[in-house]
Amino acid sequence: MAKVLVIEDEELMIKALEFRLKKDGYDVSLARDGAQGIEMLSKATYDLVITDIMMPFVSGLEVVSHIKGSPVLKNIPVIVLSSIGLERVVMEAFSLGVDDFITKPFNLGELVIRVKKFVNQTNVFN
Amino acid sequence: MEAFSFESFLNFGIFAYVCLFICFSVVTIVLSSIEISRYKRKNRYETFKPLLVSPFAPSVSVIVPVINLRTSIVDTVRGLLALQYNNFDIIVVIEGNSDLHLIELTKFYQLQSARYSSLTHIKTQKINGCYRSANPVFSKLTVVNKTSGGRADALNAGINISKSDLVLCMDTDCFLDQDSLLKMVKPFLEEREQVISASSVVHLANSSEKKDGHLLKLKFPKNILAAFQAIEYLKIFVIKRMAWSNINGIPLFSGTVNLFDREVLIESGAYNSEALSPDFELLIRMGRYMHDNAKRYKLAYIAEPVCRIGVPENLQILSRERRTWNGGVLQALRLHKNLFLNFKYGRLGLLNFPVCMLSLCTPYFIILLLILIVAGAFLSNINLEFAGILLFTGYFFSVLMSVITVLYEESSFRSYTSGRDIIKMLLLGFVEPVIYQPMVLYWQITSAFAKRIK
Amino acid sequence: MEDAFFSITSYLQNLFISRLSTFPVFIIIPLIALVFSVIGILEVYIYIAVTRVTAFYKRTREANLKDRIIAMLANVLVFSDIDDPQAIVAHFLPRFSRLPLYRGTIRRLLVSELLKSHSSFNGRVAEVIQELYLQLKLDRKARKNLSSRRWEEQIEAIRELTEMSVKEESEKILKYTNDRNPSLRLEAQVSFIRLCIENPFRFMDFVCEPILEWHQIVLFEVVTKTESMARPRFAIWLNSKNDSVVSFCLKLIEYYQQFDAVPNLIYLINHYNPVIRGAAIDILGRMGAEVAESHLVRAYTDQPNEIQLKIINALGMIGSGKSISFLNSQAKSEDFAIRLSAMRAIKAHRDDGPELLNKLFNEGVSQDREIIELVLNERVIV
Numbered sequence: 001m002a003k004v005l006v007i008e009d010e011e012l013m014i015k016a017l018e019f020r021l022k023k024d025g026y027d028v029s030l031a032r033d034g035a036q037g038i039e040m041l042s043k044a045t046y047d048l049v050i051t052d053i054m055m056p057f058v059s060g061l062e063v064v065s066h067i068k069g070s071p072v073l074k075n076i077p078v079i080v081l082s083s084i085g086l087e088r089v090v091m092e093a094f095s096l097g098v099d100d101f102i103t104k105p106f107n108l109g110e111l112v113i114r115v116k117k118f119v120n121q122t123n124v125f126n
Numbered sequence: 127m128e129a130f131s132f133e134s135f136l137n138f139g140i141f142a143y144v145c146l147f148i149c150f151s152v153v154t155i156v157l158s159s160i161e162i163s164r165y166k167r168k169n170r171y172e173t174f175k176p177l178l179v180s181p182f183a184p185s186v187s188v189i190v191p192v193i194n195l196r197t198s199i200v201d202t203v204r205g206l207l208a209l210q211y212n213n214f215d216i217i218v219v220i221e222g223n224s225d226l227h228l229i230e231l232t233k234f235y236q237l238q239s240a241r242y243s244s245l246t247h248i249k250t251q252k253i254n255g256c257y258r259s260a261n262p263v264f265s266k267l268t269v270v271n272k273t274s275g276g277r278a279d280a281l282n283a284g285i286n287i288s289k290s291d292l293v294l295c296m297d298t299d300c301f302l303d304q305d306s307l308l309k310m311v312k313p314f315l316e317e318r319e320q321v322i323s324a325s326s327v328v329h330l331a332n333s334s335e336k337k338d339g340h341l342l343k344l345k346f347p348k349n350i351l352a353a354f355q356a357i358e359y360l361k362i363f364v365i366k367r368m369a370w371s372n373i374n375g376i377p378l379f380s381g382t383v384n385l386f387d388r389e390v391l392i393e394s395g396a397y398n399s400e401a402l403s404p405d406f407e408l409l410i411r412m413g414r415y416m417h418d419n420a421k422r423y424k425l426a427y428i429a430e431p432v433c434r435i436g437v438p439e440n441l442q443i444l445s446r447e448r449r450t451w452n453g454g455v456l457q458a459l460r461l462h463k464n465l466f467l468n469f470k471y472g473r474l475g476l477l478n479f480p481v482c483m484l485s486l487c488t489p490y491f492i493i494l495l496l497i498l499i500v501a502g503a504f505l506s507n508i509n510l511e512f513a514g515i516l517l518f519t520g521y522f523f524s525v526l527m528s529v530i531t532v533l534y535e536e537s538s539f540r541s542y543t544s545g546r547d548i549i550k551m552l553l554l555g556f557v558e559p560v561i562y563q564p565m566v567l568y569w570q571i572t573s574a575f576a577k578r579i580k
Numbered sequence: 581m582e583d584a585f586f587s588i589t590s591y592l593q594n595l596f597i598s599r600l601s602t603f604p605v606f607i608i609i610p611l612i613a614l615v616f617s618v619i620g621i622l623e624v625y626i627y628i629a630v631t632r633v634t635a636f637y638k639r640t641r642e643a644n645l646k647d648r649i650i651a652m653l654a655n656v657l658v659f660s661d662i663d664d665p666q667a668i669v670a671h672f673l674p675r676f677s678r679l680p681l682y683r684g685t686i687r688r689l690l691v692s693e694l695l696k697s698h699s700s701f702n703g704r705v706a707e708v709i710q711e712l713y714l715q716l717k718l719d720r721k722a723r724k725n726l727s728s729r730r731w732e733e734q735i736e737a738i739r740e741l742t743e744m745s746v747k748e749e750s751e752k753i754l755k756y757t758n759d760r761n762p763s764l765r766l767e768a769q770v771s772f773i774r775l776c777i778e779n780p781f782r783f784m785d786f787v788c789e790p791i792l793e794w795h796q797i798v799l800f801e802v803v804t805k806t807e808s809m810a811r812p813r814f815a816i817w818l819n820s821k822n823d824s825v826v827s828f829c830l831k832l833i834e835y836y837q838q839f840d841a842v843p844n845l846i847y848l849i850n851h852y853n854p855v856i857r858g859a860a861i862d863i864l865g866r867m868g869a870e871v872a873e874s875h876l877v878r879a880y881t882d883q884p885n886e887i888q889l890k891i892i893n894a895l896g897m898i899g900s901g902k903s904i905s906f907l908n909s910q911a912k913s914e915d916f917a918i919r920l921s922a923m924r925a926i927k928a929h930r931d932d933g934p935e936l937l938n939k940l941f942n943e944g945v946s947q948d949r950e951i952i953e954l955v956l957n958e959r960v961i962v
Binding site for chain 2: 617790
């Protein structure tokens, strides 16, 4: 069962993602801010990370930078969710090594398909 | 007969002062609550997201002079780079012998020497070097190294180099909230009159947890001197400055963080490097400039805290700081004395200036009264009971003001979430008029004499 | 201790009850003020304590309610992109109907979460949320509040109906697009653009209140993000008496690259308002409108300095080569800013700009050479 970490501060969003991904058979872990997310990454291995960008104190981009900068974590695919589709932010995210960038409002089904793609890629890679 | 008239005179004097103090305080509180309410209602439904993504967001230069900084500059810069705004740059101006800071920044941000052009020629001390990062991730950052000239001079150098519409002048001991630029820029876009400057409520950063240039949680200071200053800052920023903002006035306490319209700032002559309170003096000059050019203007005030500042916890440093401020205010008022009751300058000359001068006279009046009371007590010429009643009224009213300030803070910002902090503030309100306010009066009076002796 | 307490109370009793009327006015008034102050202090203490405690209980209660509502909604969202929206709503509606929606708090929490999720998701999920909102008749209160006396309620109502695409109320909302209250006006304008996608800019025909810079930023964001919207020729509003309407349309003309508006932009070079003039000139430059060059050069002499700088910049951006001689003449101006702008404009001219600038370099005096060097240096100009 693939392990997915969801980092999001909005309660409804995190619950919706949790229920939907669990329904599709993923083992979902939740973090409600960037700092908690980084802590959880140090304690367990994940096949995919989904993170929001705009979070207080430790932003999603900092989390991405932490993941992609670490020799242990850098191969974990990261999907970023954002309500800001500003070109500069998108470019910054991709330059940090983000694997996919989704702007809100987004299609939940489409996200699930992308999650499947990245998880399968990781499994093939492994 | 003589004793009676002296006693009446003294009692009447104290009564008049207490009445004036009460009236002034009530007016201030009412104006302040109108302003807080207005700001909250206006911004309750606004989101700053459009400004964050808009290509029309005005450009902002954040100018940070580095003078006598004992801690790391890297953290400050890191906090600033994380500010949420679409169109800003950071200009760090390192004064004189702070090679250590320059080396630190060069190493961390891969700085390289750069040339610069400037269309404005504000006179400053010599600029020894200008640096920018080789790494495009830090393209927002410019570092300038110049010969020592003081804070105002450093800010002027930054203003010269800046090409932005707005400039934010701050110090290294300020921590800006991530959305501070969004909140401070907004008034420049939504007022019918031209906004020439914006400032905000400031809380204290002492004793709060810090990480990477961010403040994590606001805590009430542990140090007693900082605690008194916390109450004082609340009174100043939540009550007094809010009231000044309601009447579009320049408050006496104008330092900390200010966002200026760069063009108006330069046309007014930029910072005066001789001024002891450069921000206050600059705001007066900017007001004058607008009146001289028959332009309507507004001094915006963000009625919520977007900035936290560290204050001195050492009595010597604090007293030196306060004497400098008060001296600076006196100096500025003297420099612009022709504004006093000058019809040409509207509210600035007819209301702002006289009220500032009255506020400065208060310490002398209080000292005079105290001397008279003591003299009267020795000569047994006064009714001590009456004098006591009047003094107690003044004291309890002062406590009431502190307590109302805490109430305003509770009902509007709730920055101090811990119940313990609120209780500390409420209790300190009883001690403050007896211990801290006399110190403040003492600094106000000695600063005037120090200036004269100078 | 007890003695001291009793002596203080008896003194106060004596002071306020027995002797008060014997005191002169300037003692009575401060005594009253003293009593008010003490009572005031106690009241504030009590008020802070009570509000903190009630806020705590309210927060806890609301947190529990919110968790329940979120869990219910999350279940709905999970199935929303799999099954038919009508079927999903029919399945979950009974559960939601059992919520006591007549209670303001519950309605408020539910509507808030519905709005948040509607703005985060699109596709079938958004359809389900909208259908649920309408089936639960949550729109009734919002429709009523459109005519409320309190503008805050009106704004909330407009926002709710807009997010849930209740198009029937768009005519009612149109009325408020010219309201004196700027927050209400902005909300109504944003709402109208989103709801009435066939003719979203109708309010610009009659709005006399200014569209403030802040409002223009918000509206611009809404307009450019709304995908399926009728895009009119914004040039029709360039002769509006409301300068802010003109200014807003200029931004949209540039964004949508409406080249057919160029003749109207040229006409604006002579607008009475220098801000509009400047904006029109900037846009002509950025759009590369060669036909405007001669008009810009002709208008140059009568303009104030900032407009002259904009004209030079625009000519540089257009860079057709026809105004090179004019720019060369301005490169020798006495004004430093004009000289610098002119040289930048020359450099931007096609491919031979740098070459032309080098020619000037050889002819020029030392200060000009310094400027030219700076302009030619591609790297790092601060």
